[in-house]
Amino acid sequence: MVTSATSFGRSGLHDWVIQRVTAVVLAAYVIYLAAFVFSAESLEFIVWQGLFGKLWFKIFSLLALASLCFHAWIGMWIVSTDYIKPTGIRMVFQVLVILACFAFLIWGAQIFWSV
């Protein structure tokens, strides 16, 4: 058992499952959005507002953004533990990624709910 302080979860299995579930959510969101863009007759403001104004799509969008943040936290943590060897730089990088994920999540929620 190897300990890790800044990983998303405390268990390897937990992070592994989250990484896969969030990937499925992201794929579903991207596919839905792409289908919407290609099937819409026009892409005017009113059409976009119609989509993003619906409560279920706000929840779906927030879920996708949260998935992106968790996915990025886990993924960037793994990349940093592979490639950044000096502990100080590694720690700064990991903390920056976590803070950025948190900030983008709150910012995104505010944007989605302002429509």
Next chain:
Amino acid sequence: MQFSIYRYNPETDKKPRMQDYELEIEAGSDMMLLDALIALKEQDPTLAFRRSCREGVCGSDGLNINGKNGLACITPVSALKGKKVIVRPLPGLPVIRDLVVDMAQFYRQYEKIRPYLINNDEPPAREHLQSPEDRAKLDGLYECILCACCSTACPSFWWNPDKFVGPSGLLQAYRFLIDSRDTETSSRLADLDDAYSLFRCRGIMNCVDVCPKGLNPTRAIGHIRSMMLQQGL
């Protein structure tokens, strides 16, 4: 035939160098690379490499041959392409001398997975019996000869050799996890449930590509994850 061989003696050399050798090999010869190295050692007795059984069973002569890990004793020279055969030590491990590497890190990871049968039940009168079906589950696992070709071909092992168990150790871990006579399945799984030991495998599959015994550590790692998932959900 021309050879370019990695030479390094940490006691006298500042840095490693590649040394060229030439060896007359008869056309149509079925010589193995190990035989060629032994012949080259006669030319130059300072050349150092490990070998023992010379038939792919002991796992002593794992080398990086033309960029791919393999056992010198079962690699026919006739199968090696290119003008020069480039022979280097297994990548990622400290070099003791020339083609001889320090395997301590590799063995430490092997030790971690407790590579022995643990059975806490009352000992049977004669022996622990196993059905032929349960015994068959060990096929493709027990054959590992610990040559380290797989683990030293794995980028995840290069980056975290102290934390990631590596393909060889994980293949062995699954060999004991799936053994019907072993009673420590849960604690074995718990030992591997961190971000590195098992989950640092990214499915690159270099291990499968190089294994001289044709084993599949990536599949074993997948099975361990499934076992963990069944316990964890």
